[in-house]
Amino acid sequence: xxxxxxxxxxxxxxxxxxxxxxxxxxxxxxxxxxxxxxxxxxxxxxxxxxxxxxxxxxxxxxxxxxxxxxxxxxxxxxxxxxxxxxxxxxxxxxxxxxxxxxxxxxxxxxxxxxxxxxxxxxxxxxxxxxxxxxxxxxxxxxxxxxxxxxxxxxxxxxxxxxxxxxxxxxxxxxxxxxxxxxxxxxxxxxxxxxxxxxxx
Numbered sequence: 210x211x212x213x214x215x216x217x218x219x220x221x222x223x224x225x226x227x228x229x230x231x232x233x234x235x236x237x238x239x240x241x242x243x244x245x246x247x248x249x250x251x252x253x254x255x256x257x258x259x260x261x262x263x264x265x266x267x268x269x270x271x272x273x274x275x276x277x278x279x280x281x282x283x284x285x286x287x288x289x290x291x292x293x294x295x296x297x298x299x300x301x302x303x304x305x306x307x308x309x310x311x312x313x314x315x316x317x318x319x320x321x322x323x324x325x326x327x328x329x330x331x332x333x334x335x336x337x338x339x340x341x342x343x344x345x346x347x348x349x350x351x352x353x354x355x356x357x358x359x360x361x362x363x364x365x366x367x368x369x370x371x372x373x374x375x376x377x378x379x380x381x382x383x384x385x386x387x388x389x390x391x392x393x394x395x396x397x398x399x400x401x402x403x404x405x406x407x408x409x
Contacts, residue, residue, distance in 0.1 A: 238279065240270040240360055242404025246287050249397040251370060259334065259391070261298060261398075264289035268402055270306070278309040283324055285400070296333030300398070302342060302366060303327055321347040328368050334391070340368040348402075356408045364400040
């Protein structure tokens with residue numbers, strides 16, 4: 210809740226201003242989705258891997274048309290655990306995104322794009338709560354009605370974590386803790402998402 214009130218709500222309101230200005234002339238697309246996030250690993254200063262567990266993620270995208278594609282915002286949240294490190298980990302992405310779109314058939318559209326923004330992290334292994342992040346994404350949309358489509362999407366999300374980040378680890382005995390340093394430049398996550406898009 211601290212991250213939600215301190216960062217996400219103010220940034221979401223401010224970032225929506227340009228999109229709101231286009232609402233009178235262009236369609237607005239809202240896409241809630243549920244997905245599964247596959248996480249990579251980080252290395253500590255001893256060269257050992259620190260693994261973030263795979264887990265479900267919950268997303269929403271808000272976009273508008275700008276030829277030949279769309280621009281908008283992407284928000285994603287994941288709650289998971291970290292192996293070798295005590296405590297729960299939460300990742301919340303807020304990205305500005307842009308995509309190019311292609312229509313191979315009347316009811317089917319494909320798209321490919323890139324996103325840029327920040328990741329709000331609430332985890333015991335990180336002294337920082339905000340990482341710079343970016344990503345690539347692509348997917349398919351199948352039109353059910355004039356204002357509703359099914360969306361199948363894949364995303365690669367990369368976080369810059371090289372910043373003298375420290376972690377609290379648990380020793381093999383399970384009774385003692387230790388402090389280690391993260392020595393990775395990037396931490397990657399891969400999402401597969403299924404959602405329903407509504408246009409207004």
